[in-house]
Amino acid sequence: MASLRYIVDHGGVITDAVSSQKWPGEAKVHVSITNWVKSPSENIGDFYLDGAPVEGINPKLQAGVTLPESFKLPQNRGKAFIGCQPTGDGFIVSDEVAADLIAAGEGQVVRRYVTSDDLADVVGAQPGRWIIDFGTMPLEGALRFPKSIKIVREKVRPHREGKERHFARLWWQFAWPRPEMRKALTSKSRYIISTLTGKRLLFAWASIDWCPSNKVGVFALDDDYSMGILCSNSFSAWAWNESATMKADLLFTPSTAFETFPWPFPSPEKREVVARAAQTLIERRQQIAQADLLGLTDLYNRVDEGAYAELVNLHNSLDAAVVACYGWPKEVARDRLERLRLLGDLNQSLGGRGHGATL
Template structure:
């Protein structure tokens, strides 16, 4: 938290030296993502990335703040004189503990990225501008695809996440390795791209106009007492289309989704019916087995024993 700066102070630092804008960025956490109507950050953060200390020190005010608040914490010592924290934290105290270089490289050429609050009852992905620094409680998907937004906003993804992620109280605690990396994604379609764009644009407009964040707007969506609200009815209809487009992409047009208000994990939600949820999970498991078998056959058939092109991507 020693890196975190209030917005007014960040602007003062930039006014004092315009170069400070090179190391000050909006800092987004899960609470901001789900509670603010524009899903924007409420604070800023000092980010020296992987720079050496001499380069970081050129930015006097941000460096001074980190030296005052971060260095003492990072360089605490045990009675024997050794550092309390693991290497390289004490030696490179001006850098984040986890800089996530792979993530930074993956999103470098994107104007925006998809993010999801790791702990949330809403469990809805949102696009944010690249250049925002995500907290460790946000899951970042290196994509600006509206089709991927459709997939991740769908009931298919939600029931898979509920099955393979943990929970905090009754909120989903999303595990990317257990959910996203094991979800056999469908081949994306134009319909998925189109309805993903509709969700992004219309949901954003409704939230801003009504001054409601993701959590509050979806509380209305999932409340069966809300019956004469055009915005809520529109969001429900969009999510029906999201689910229809997703199951169509899998080739599962025969599943009766039975959208409506259903009891799910001790909550009432606007979602697909219980039978549809069971069928979706069963078919996803079957699809994983099918793809695993295809990958095994590709390895066997390859003269070098290596997987043929695309075969090593078991879970797209």
């Protein structure tokens, strides 16, 4: 949407738009349609997005305000990542093979492999598969695990040399092992994972010994306060505003939506309120999911239909606690557009001064 951004930044106003529709021809693509007025001199009337009246349309073809171009905030750098990309199904092993490797003393390189499907659809967001992960080990290190390296040599190396020559030199490693992510997680007791695509942005705790796939976002944060901020409707509003979309789905990019997010500067007491609210929410969510055998997608689909009022109340309490951390009026917790305006102002203030809240 860079061209629309240019139009709006130079005085244009988007008046009517279809955010996404199927191309009527043979190509299997979706397109967007916009109408805009260049430098309108008077009131231009109503705005319509996807046929519905809205108060305004931003360059990302979303209802609402057009915020200034966001600053990336230095304090957020090095905390959000995309998970590992193996490139080669041979790294993934069955439960039986994993058990054999662990029994042989090679558990150091055999890890649970968590994907977006696990996060969204599996009860407790538990990983369903195992993966051989040598990290950034040199080959001589990987050879200390003979059973595991034999599997990778037989099932990954031929593929790398035949089709993935760019990665053939380090055939025993993932194509993208994410060394910066691994370094950031070294001192953590656990970490946060998120979905990257879909109609919801979901977060959950991950065990430090899990290997995250490239289909999940990874956050090197292990405290309940940080989980509370990410699960709040303040962060959700910002993430949707700062991310791309495909049809009606979010395409969440941690480097964009997270690194620009202005964290609050709460007192210790307000910070603790958020932490307790987040802990209570996650624990209760887990209890419901276990009792009713639900993944997070199914659980929140039921919430949308009116189920689990208690969970809704816990989310509302968390949202109110986060708004209080910013020092905003409590009604802002229920006003998405006002939250976006305030967050945009804070980002500009912090980015212009070159500093922000410490996570």
